[in-house]
Amino acid sequence: MENHKMSVDTQSVAHPKTKGFPAEVSLNRLRQFGMPIALIVIVIYFSLASDVFLTGQNFRNVALQAAALSAVAVGQCFVILNADLDLSVGSAVALISVISAMAMAAAGAPVGIAAGLLTGAAIGLVNGLVVTRLRVMAFIATLAMLSIAQGLALRISKGVPITGIPGSFADLAFANVLGVPLPFLIAAALVVLGFLTLHFTRLGRNIYAVGGNTEAARLSGISVSKTKIAAYVVSGLCAAIASLILTARVGTGQPTLGASMSLESVAAVVLGGVSLFGGRGSIAGVAIGVGFVSILSNGLNLLNVSSYTQMMIVGAALIAAVAADQALTHKK
Amino acid sequence: MENHKMSVDTQSVAHPKTKGFPAEVSLNRLRQFGMPIALIVIVIYFSLASDVFLTGQNFRNVALQAAALSAVAVGQCFVILNADLDLSVGSAVALISVISAMAMAAAGAPVGIAAGLLTGAAIGLVNGLVVTRLRVMAFIATLAMLSIAQGLALRISKGVPITGIPGSFADLAFANVLGVPLPFLIAAALVVLGFLTLHFTRLGRNIYAVGGNTEAARLSGISVSKTKIAAYVVSGLCAAIASLILTARVGTGQPTLGASMSLESVAAVVLGGVSLFGGRGSIAGVAIGVGFVSILSNGLNLLNVSSYTQMMIVGAALIAAVAADQALTHKK
Amino acid sequence: MTDEPASPDDVVVQVRELSKVYPGVTALSNVEFDLRRGEIHALIGENGAGKSSLIRILSGDSRPSAGVLRVNGKLEHFSSPQDARRAGIVTVFQELSIVPALTVAENVVLGNQPATDLLGRIYSRRLARERTRSVFQTLGVSIDPDCRAETLSTGEMQLVEIARALLLDAPVLILDEPTASLSDSEAARLLDIMVRLRNAGKSLIFVSHRLGEALKVADRITVLRNGERVETRERHQVADTSELIQMMVGGRLERLFPTPNTNIGGVLFSAEGLTRRGKFEDISFAIRSGEILGFSGLVGAGRTEVMRSIIGADPLDAGRIVKHGVHFRVRDPRHAIETGIAYLSEDRKGAGLVLSLSGYENIVLSAMPRMFRSGYVNWTRVRAVASEIAQRMRFRGQLGSMTSTYSGGNQQKIAIGKCILSGADLLIFDEPTRGVDIGAKAEIYQLLHEAAEAGAAVVVVSSELPELMNIAHRILVMSAGRITGSFARSEFDEKTLLAAAFAGHAGANDKAPESLAA
Amino acid sequence: AGKPKIGIAMPTVEGDWYSAVLYGAETEAEKLGYEVVVLDAGGFGHPEKQVDQISNLIVQQVKAILTDPIDPATLDGAVRTAHQTGIPVIGLGTPVISANIEPDAAATSSQCQLGELMADGAKRLLPNGGTIAALAGPPGAYWATERYACFVKSIAGAKIDIVAERNSEEDPATALSIANDLLQRFPKVSLFYAADDTYGVGAGRAIQQAGRCGAVQVLMAGFGKAAEDTMRGGCAQFVVAQRTVLIGRTASDLADKLARGETPASRLVEVPFLSITPDHVGEVPLADIRQPADWKP
Ligand SMILES: Nc1ncnc2c1ncn2[C@@H]1O[C@H](COP(=O)(O)OP(=O)(O)OP(=O)(O)O)[C@@H](O)[C@H]1O
Ligand SMILES: Nc1ncnc2c1ncn2[C@@H]1O[C@H](COP(=O)(O)OP(=O)(O)OP(=O)(O)O)[C@@H](O)[C@H]1O
Numbered sequence A, B: 001m002e003n004h005k006m007s008v009d010t011q012s013v014a015h016p017k018t019k020g021f022p023a024e025v026s027l028n029r030l031r032q033f034g035m036p037i038a039l040i041v042i043v044i045y046f047s048l049a050s051d052v053f054l055t056g057q058n059f060r061n062v063a064l065q066a067a068a069l070s071a072v073a074v075g076q077c078f079v080i081l082n083a084d085l086d087l088s089v090g091s092a093v094a095l096i097s098v099i100s101a102m103a104m105a106a107a108g109a110p111v112g113i114a115a116g117l118l119t120g121a122a123i124g125l126v127n128g129l130v131v132t133r134l135r136v137m138a139f140i141a142t143l144a145m146l147s148i149a150q151g152l153a154l155r156i157s158k159g160v161p162i163t164g165i166p167g168s169f170a171d172l173a174f175a176n177v178l179g180v181p182l183p184f185l186i187a188a189a190l191v192v193l194g195f196l197t198l199h200f201t202r203l204g205r206n207i208y209a210v211g212g213n214t215e216a217a218r219l220s221g222i223s224v225s226k227t228k229i230a231a232y233v234v235s236g237l238c239a240a241i242a243s244l245i246l247t248a249r250v251g252t253g254q255p256t257l258g259a260s261m262s263l264e265s266v267a268a269v270v271l272g273g274v275s276l277f278g279g280r281g282s283i284a285g286v287a288i289g290v291g292f293v294s295i296l297s298n299g300l301n302l303l304n305v306s307s308y309t310q311m312m313i314v315g316a317a318l319i320a321a322v323a324a325d326q327a328l329t330h331k332k
Numbered sequence C: 001m002t003d004e005p006a007s008p009d010d011v012v013v014q015v016r017e018l019s020k021v022y023p024g025v026t027a028l029s030n031v032e033f034d035l036r037r038g039e040i041h042a043l044i045g046e047n048g049a050g051k052s053s054l055i056r057i058l059s060g061d062s063r064p065s066a067g068v069l070r071v072n073g074k075l076e077h078f079s080s081p082q083d084a085r086r087a088g089i090v091t092v093f094q095e096l097s098i099v100p101a102l103t104v105a106e107n108v109v110l111g112n113q114p115a116t117d118l119l120g121r122i123y124s125r126r127l128a129r130e131r132t133r134s135v136f137q138t139l140g141v142s143i144d145p146d147c148r149a150e151t152l153s154t155g156e157m158q159l160v161e162i163a164r165a166l167l168l169d170a171p172v173l174i175l176d177e178p179t180a181s182l183s184d185s186e187a188a189r190l191l192d193i194m195v196r197l198r199n200a201g202k203s204l205i206f207v208s209h210r211l212g213e214a215l216k217v218a219d220r221i222t223v224l225r226n227g228e229r230v231e232t233r234e235r236h237q238v239a240d241t242s243e244l245i246q247m248m249v250g251g252r253l254e255r256l257f258p259t260p261n262t263n264i265g266g267v268l269f270s271a272e273g274l275t276r277r278g279k280f281e282d283i284s285f286a287i288r289s290g291e292i293l294g295f296s297g298l299v300g301a302g303r304t305e306v307m308r309s310i311i312g313a314d315p316l317d318a319g320r321i322v323k324h325g326v327h328f329r330v331r332d333p334r335h336a337i338e339t340g341i342a343y344l345s346e347d348r349k350g351a352g353l354v355l356s357l358s359g360y361e362n363i364v365l366s367a368m369p370r371m372f373r374s375g376y377v378n379w380t381r382v383r384a385v386a387s388e389i390a391q392r393m394r395f396r397g398q399l400g401s402m403t404s405t406y407s408g409g410n411q412q413k414i415a416i417g418k419c420i421l422s423g424a425d426l427l428i429f430d431e432p433t434r435g436v437d438i439g440a441k442a443e444i445y446q447l448l449h450e451a452a453e454a455g456a457a458v459v460v461v462s463s464e465l466p467e468l469m470n471i472a473h474r475i476l477v478m479s480a481g482r483i484t485g486s487f488a489r490s491e492f493d494e495k496t497l498l499a500a501a502f503a504g505h506a507g508a509n510d511k512a513p514e515s516l517a518a
Numbered sequence D: 001a002g003k004p005k006i007g008i009a010m011p012t013v014e015g016d017w018y019s020a021v022l023y024g025a026e027t028e029a030e031k032l033g034y035e036v037v038v039l040d041a042g043g044f045g046h047p048e049k050q051v052d053q054i055s056n057l058i059v060q061q062v063k064a065i066l067t068d069p070i071d072p073a074t075l076d077g078a079v080r081t082a083h084q085t086g087i088p089v090i091g092l093g094t095p096v097i098s099a100n101i102e103p104d105a106a107a108t109s110s111q112c113q114l115g116e117l118m119a120d121g122a123k124r125l126l127p128n129g130g131t132i133a134a135l136a137g138p139p140g141a142y143w144a145t146e147r148y149a150c151f152v153k154s155i156a157g158a159k160i161d162i163v164a165e166r167n168s169e170e171d172p173a174t175a176l177s178i179a180n181d182l183l184q185r186f187p188k189v190s191l192f193y194a195a196d197d198t199y200g201v202g203a204g205r206a207i208q209q210a211g212r213c214g215a216v217q218v219l220m221a222g223f224g225k226a227a228e229d230t231m232r233g234g235c236a237q238f239v240v241a242q243r244t245v246l247i248g249r250t251a252s253d254l255a256d257k258l259a260r261g262e263t264p265a266s267r268l269v270e271v272p273f274l275s276i277t278p279d280h281v282g283e284v285p286l287a288d289i290r291q292p293a294d295w296k297p
């Protein structure tokens, strides 16, 4: 007999890796250490440095400002977990703003909201189809969509803002529920919904599997295309919600709305510990990433730091936060 | 009977699978088919549709316009092959422009050029160190650097252009050598140099290895950090060359120069068939990617397509080109 | 030869005139193959013979260039593994397909996640865990379903994949080298399960380079050579492994193991008190020039971890290393290569090879600094040097194409070639013959022998005890992170070695599994 | 083939100002019998693209080039090349000033004068002095820098303090967030300076949200529809508007004259401004400021 290898009934052997608490939990804990600490550090710093930072009014401010970015980041997180990328969100927000504002002006807020959501889903669907069926790399596909949606938004709006949005809709942006701004509640609900979807549905688990190892997922019979398309549609819907929030805030349909959101949302997601290579990270981290970016910018404004200096400080703070996170995580 | 295992001399057996041409060549050929074809298609189309497209003057134009983007894309290609990303090039170009213009105004063109190159190398070095030593993800590290360099450029220049560049330097941008614009020659030389470096030096091969499988490269004795840092420095130097070309063209040191180059250079590289996940692709493809983008935009301008429509056409053309490329490449 | 067609309703999977051509490579030509209901059909052949290519077509992962495939008499054109699953064919592929960041339980239910609601949308962690536990129990493994898959050793990952396939309870189960990284008891258990499934009427295709396994469980055996079917035989028509080998390679037989080198020099390398907390403790050993030192132990004993720390891939908490009388600390793998220590990883896909590069480049990867001091790479030289090594390794394939297209065994040969070429005089080989055909094994043993003869010190980590007993001058046994025995060649004895392997597991049931008692 | 061409090189084609100026220039040029080629540099971050635009237009042998320079100083080389081929370059909104080249012509409303008029507005709104927070425009954009610099210079001595200034992208949502933060930091601020109506609408919304329209005033340049709504809603108190459509028309006229080899009466046409307050918001000659709603660029 040729195969006299030695081994043992492993059931009886204590395994070094199964000792202590499960690896999943410990890794997640560590992974979620650094950024929350960075967030707490800047909150403490700003509280000491500015006397208006730690007020209810300012927190409502920050919450309101962070709402749209959070919404976009939730969708972006789905796509990035899949090892894809959605750069189109920036102008998807603009296109949705224009279309829903026109629909609202013509047929009222509910129709406008529906039109916005539909547009978002359609953009996501096209992105997903282009990436899966035409096998165009996500970067190019969504950059192309960024350009297409921008052109379309400008064409439809003829380059100028759309006015005539019902005041009742615009007022929603300023509504508070139990003292909390409504847009923030919507965004928070979206984060929770995103979390639940990613962790407790088969779609969510498939997204992690496809992002973590596409080949393994495919060989195990998971439909990679369907999973990717679903993630893009989620991203489109989230962009629609963000767009509606922003449209209500500025009170007009804007063909240039949210241009910086493509990169910002990716940054927030990556900052939250989600790997651009897919399959790793959690939406809880993303919320912290959005919080970090938003509070940083709010705090610097409260300290009345000049714009140019702010740019430098924001850059340095991003590096410092992630470096601290990494130092805490891999203490090899 | 355990040791009496047998074997046979298989060297004498003819192998059917080594018939035909080597797979290496065929794979590369296929990979390089789609985009050149797309490029040829648009060139033919524009030649038929516009009577000025196929003129020497227009080709000089395109060559001049493509020069800076090519230079940046060469550096970006080094970084992306390494499975990293350099988003900082956009504002690196601006910062280098401001610094070299100031140096030139004070001490003449040679000093200014040296200052520009040094600044570029320094930015690359910092990027590389932040990515490798502080283990900050490339996306965040270079996005942070984008912000820092932008802030610095605006601060140094106080937000206004730096004038006083020697006319002799500015004239270089409009100089022709044997009828070919000098900036284009410089960019072309850079592409060739990049190609040679990637294919015929250890650094180049290490970049492919690290990008292809970081762990395997590390265990094989390749210094991952050094390789990554070197790629970032190359990217910084390329950005410096692009910045000097642009500075000469606009005749002033501009604190907002080249802002779109971050995404454009990544797009050109990806379009050229280089994988964002590293290790695959060639700089020849990148040259074709830059050519495609530049000629597309030039042709659409000549056809007098309205700006909004152009945005949509550019997006659609990107998708079409890549989809065609993919359809030709993977015929599984 | 039993080639007469079986009665149609007996045949579950039928393949006729199947060919598969890759650019420049004919992986399969005109292959005929039948899988009957309720049989275990072994598929054997050298590395690159086309076994996995056939399996990939049967399981919908790739499409044939020509030929037909029928499942239960119905013509099928699979376009994805999903299609094959729907038709009742489930496969464990040769290359591991594990999602590292997910838990073990999630990997086991991958593609088949249990749901709690009627629509099947809500994922049930509890059910996933339960199902994982129960299938693990059948397999006799004790991996925690909640730990991350990336922390598993290669063998454990293999078990997870097998569990995934078993859970589906499909009528046709295909296993491509499932035992390559399993230890004997796990492999034996798997073979038992296969027999049970066969007896329950399932059909199985089984690939293995361990010919003994094929002879033990198969009802029929098909031999492939160079992409063609040599023949299919009933089990009782095959006398022994040597007959199979003859069918596989179609030629003359020679010895598998070389006579050990007798020219042993002075101590070349020694490790003193190496410790990495939680992984291994107080590992000390010395190795002389010309010597082959075997490392034996159970799966998860910590051998790989020790080797990785020696080359600086993982940190050490304590201990030091002495080479040629100089003691130093290895900073990183590059430093290890510079000081003449080369390492072959047990995980060739993850840590051994750059699959996107050609074979040429992988072979010279570690030797580059030595070969091209100026930094300029001379491709003519690369090709010449790499071709020579590949020829010595009896590599079959095209060195110029991407390594990802090579058969598993050929990839292994490239990885070994890289270590040999690095010019190191301490060679550490972790499972060097995993997934390698028997002819190539002989070749690898010969290479190890030659390296030792040329004065190198060779460390071989292997789970195959007979292999170590035949090639090593000495064997160290590790158990639960400690060295529990050291044996000179004259003391080699399976029982003693096994006892040492169990020594570290106090409180465990200390007797060797029955499968080894015979 | 056919009609002679006039080229227009724009920094961007998004927003009220750009649409209106394009409308003026395009319709006038078309009326004069030209085909119009409009190029877009995609924003203020790409001065180099504008140089490309000029050379792309030269290749097309346009009769004249209208351009709104991102930064006038960058066009030196490009204008020189144009002159070599005999193509005049006309400033559209901002003159093409350069060190070495005699400007051909320009139809402008001086950015500096606009800043001064805004300073007058500030003095009117804050007769007893007060504090200003400035949304100063996109970083590095010539028009914004120049406008703001002159504004700052001419409010000097009026007991008006600028307590904060920010440069940001031209996006109303971003402007809104910044205005929000500044209101938080400086609750007693009396006036927001907004570089144009995109920023102004953002500031107006922020103040509206805080329920302080009127208590905190808004001063902006530009009078798009959204700006008008803001003013009518009581959240903007003073607008200095350029007669954008008129600027475009005048520039096209100048181009036509130069292209036909005529010498225009004046090479540098200053198009006067409109100062708009809530009292006479209904009396604004909108035809000079905005394109009709059904016009497509
Ligand atoms: N994607 C591919 N592209 C090109 N050639 C390929 C590809 N996949 C397999 N081949 C070639 O097909 C031949 C058969 O490979 P296959 O993997 O079927 O061998 P195998 O019998 O499974 O060998 P092993 O025992 O080493 O696993 C090999 O020469 C291999 O190089
Ligand atoms: N990154 C990791 N995190 C946690 N545990 C790990 C990690 N890598 C390996 N292990 C575990 O450490 C133990 C020792 O593994 P090692 O690979 O050194 O054993 P080995 O003796 O080489 O056995 P094998 O034959 O399975 O390779 C294994 O049980 C393995 O599961």
Ligand SMILES: [Mg+2]
Pocket (backbone or CB within 6 Å): C051, C052, C053, C094, C176, C407, C408
């Ligand atoms: Mg195989």
Ligand SMILES: [Mg+2]
Pocket (backbone or CB within 6 Å): C153, C303, C304, C346, C430
């Ligand atoms: Mg091991």
